[in-house]
Amino acid sequence: MDKALNAYVTGQLMVALSLAIMIYIGYKIIGMPNALIWALFTFILGFIPFIGFFISMIIPSIIAVSKGIYMIIKLSIVFITVQTLKGRVVVPLIMSSTLKIHPLTDIFLVVTAVSYGGPMAAFIIVPLYAMVKVIVLSLYKYKIIR
Template sequence: MAIIFIGKMYFIHKFIRIIFRAFLVPLIISVFFYYIMKPLNNIFLKNGLKPSISAVLTLTISVFMLSVVFYFLGEHMILQINGIMGNKAYINGTINEISKYININDIYKTYISTVNNYIKDMIQNLSRSVNYVTDTFSKILLILVTIFFLFKDGENFKDGFVKLFPKKHRQVLHKILSESDEILSQYVIGQSKVALSLATMIFIGYKIINMPNALLLSSITFILAFIPFIGFFVSMIVPWIIAFSMGLNMIIKLGITFLVVQTLKGRIVVPAIMGHTMKIHPLTDIFLVIGAVAMGGPIAAFTVVPFYAILKVIFINTYEYKSKEKLTN
C-alpha cells in the first residue's frame, strides 16, 4: 500500500509540475505584461475605442517597442559577450578566481562528456530542439492571446465571477477583486520602476568605475531586481567575481558603487516608488521571499509578495463582512 501511495504521489507531483510549466507560468507572465501595458490600454479606452480595438493596438505597439528594445540591446550585448570571449587575459583571470571556489577540472570533464553525448544523440537532440522551439512559440502565442482577452473581457470576467455567488456576498467579493486588482497593478508597475531605476544607477556606476560589460551586467540587475530584496544582491555575484579577478582597486570601487546604489535604493527609490502600497512589514517581505525562493524558485519569489497582500485583502474584507453580519443579526 505504501509503495502504491508513493507512486501516486510521484504522479501527482509530476502532474503539478507539468501544469505549472504549461499554464501557470504563462499565466503569471501574461498578468505581469497585462498590468505593464494597462496604462496604454486605458488611454485608448478613454478616447472611446472599443475594448477589442484598444487591446489590439496596445499589443501591437507594446510588441513593436519590445522588439526594438531587444534588437538594440541584444546587438550591444552580443558585442560585449564577443569582447569577453576575445579577451583571453580577462577570461584567464576570471577562471583563476572562480577556480578558488569551484573545481574547474570537474566542470571541464562534465562539459566534454556532455559534448560527446550531444554528438552521439544528434538526431534526438535535434528533435528536442524542434520541440523546444514549438513549445516556446506556443507559450508566447498563449501569453499574447491571454493578454488580449484580459484587455477585451477583463471587466466581464470580474462581473461574471461575482454573479456566480449569492447576492448578499457580491458586494464584498467585488470589493476584494477591485482591491486585489489595484494591488497587482501597483506591485507590477512599482517593481518595474524599481528594477529600471536600479539598472540605470548601477549602469552609471559601472561606467564611472570602468567595469567591463556594463550594459550586460546592468541588464542582469534589471531582470533579477524584480525579485524583492534579494534580487539586487544576487545580481552582484558576477560583478564581484570580475572585480576579484581585476584586483584590489576594482574591488574597492565596486564596493563603493554597491553601497551608494543600495543606499539610494533603500532611502529614495523604493520609498518614492513603492511607498506603503503593499502595507507589509519589510521583515515579513524578506521571510516571504526567502521562503518562496527555497520552495519554488524565482517565479515564486516574484509572486509571493502580491499573493500574500491579496490574501490579506481577502481575510480583512471577509472578517469585516462577517463582523457586520453578526451586528445586523
C-alpha cells in the first residue's frame, strides 16, 4: 500500500508540474506579465483537487481585465486549452503510468465517483482503488482467495 500511495503522490506532483509548464507556455504566448510567478502559483495550487486550478486563475484574470477584452479572450483560450489537456490527456496518462491503472479505468472511476459522491469522492477514489487493487492482488498471490 505504501508503494501505491507513493505512486499517487508522485503522480499528483507530475500533474501539477505539467499543469504549471502548460500555463507558463500559454502565458508567454499571450504576453501575460510575470508568467513565471503565476505558473509557480498554479503549480502550488495544482495539488488542490478540482478547485486549485480555478483559484490560480483569479489574479491572472484580474490582470487580463485591466489589459482589455483581447487579453481576456486570449486568457480564456489558454485556460480552456490547458484544462482540457489536463483532464483528457495529462491526468489519465500520468496516473495510469504511476499507478498502473488503465486511463479508461481512471476516467470511469472519477466520473462515477463524482456522480455518486461529489468532488471529494473524485479526489479519494483513485488512491482508494489503488489500495483495494493491491489488497486483492496480494490475496490472489498468496492464494487466500481464488
